[in-house]
Structure formats: structure tokens, C-alpha cells
Amino acid sequence: MHNCEGCTACCKVLKIRELDKPGNTWCQHCKIGVGCGIYETRPESCRVYECIWLQTQRMSRPIPFELRPDKSRVVIGTTNQGEDVVLYVTPDRPDAWQSKAFRAGVLDDLLRRNITVYVSCEDKLQKI
Numbered sequence: 630m631h632n633c634e635g636c637t638a639c640c641k642v643l644k645i646r647e648l649d650k651p652g653n654t655w656c657q658h659c660k661i662g663v664g665c666g667i668y669e670t671r672p673e674s675c676r677v678y679e680c681i682w683l684q685t686q687r688m689s690r691p692i693p694f695e696l697r698p699d700k701s702r703v704v705i706g707t708t709n710q711g712e713d714v715v716l717y718v719t720p721d722r723p724d725a726w727q728s729k730a731f732r733a734g735v736l737d738d739l740l741r742r743n744i745t746v747y748v749s750c751e752d753k754l755q756k757i
């Protein structure tokens with residue numbers, strides 16, 4: 630089973646309430662591509678967060694390792710209600726969710742299952 634080790638993509642794209650960290654900015658505690666510099670005392674938001682790539686690693690059909698967020702450049706999350714999917718991308722790779730590999734490995738399946746999918750780039754949310 631694959632895990633987060635060496636990814637750290639969510640430590641950039643997501644807002645972290647407790648740290649006043651805005652989205653699309655590296656967390657000051659992040660050792661980029663290595664892990665959390667304050668792992669033992671990291672905030673609750675970080676403790677509980679698992680992107681959908683990570684969640685599927687425990688399932689019968691995990692999203693491939695090649696599409697882990699540091700490689701695909703897409704962090705897959707959900708809306709607050711947990712019903713809809715949000716693909717978090719960064720301004721340097723705003724079209725990362727449109728890659729052939731991401732479509733074939735993730736997006737096509739979501740759309741086939743009639744799941745509502747949004748793309749979030751900086752603070753702009755766009756339904757696809």
C-alpha cells in the first residue's frame with residue numbers, strides 16, 4: 630500500500646485554518662517533497678486530512694501511484710459536505726487535471742458515476 634511519504638502536495642494547495650495559511654502557498658513548516666517539519670505537533674486539520682488519492686490506497690481499486698498528487702499535480706478533495714469532488718490545482722499547472730493520465734485514471738470514472746466535480750485554482754471554483 631502506498632502512502633503520503635515524500636508527497637506534501639496538500640501542504641501547498643490547501644488553506645490551514647489553525648496556521649492562518651492561505652491556499653496555494655507552501656506551509657512554512659513543510660519540508661517540500663519530504664514531510665512535515667512539525668509532525669508531532671501539527672494542527673488538527675493536518676492530522677485528519679487525507680486526500681482522495683490516499684483514501685483509495687486502502688480500497689480494492691486504488692488510484693495508481695503515478696497519479697499521487699505530487700506527480701499528477703492535482704490534489705483530489707471534496708466539498709465541505711463531502712458529496713462533490715474538488716480537484717485542487719496550482720496556477721503554474723492549471724490544466725493538470727486535463728492530462729490524459731488523470732482523465733483515464735480518475736476523472737472519467739468520477740464523471741461516469743455522475744459525481745459533481747469542481748476544479749479549484751487559487752480561490753476560483755469552476756464546475757466541469
Ligand code: SF4
Nearest residue numbers: 633636637639680698
Ligand atoms: S496530497 Fe494526499 S498523498 Fe499528498 S501529502 Fe497530502 S494527503 Fe498525502
Ligand code: SF4
Nearest residue numbers: 640656658659665675
Ligand atoms: S503543518 Fe505540516 S502537515 Fe500541516 S500543512 Fe504544514 S507542513 Fe503540512
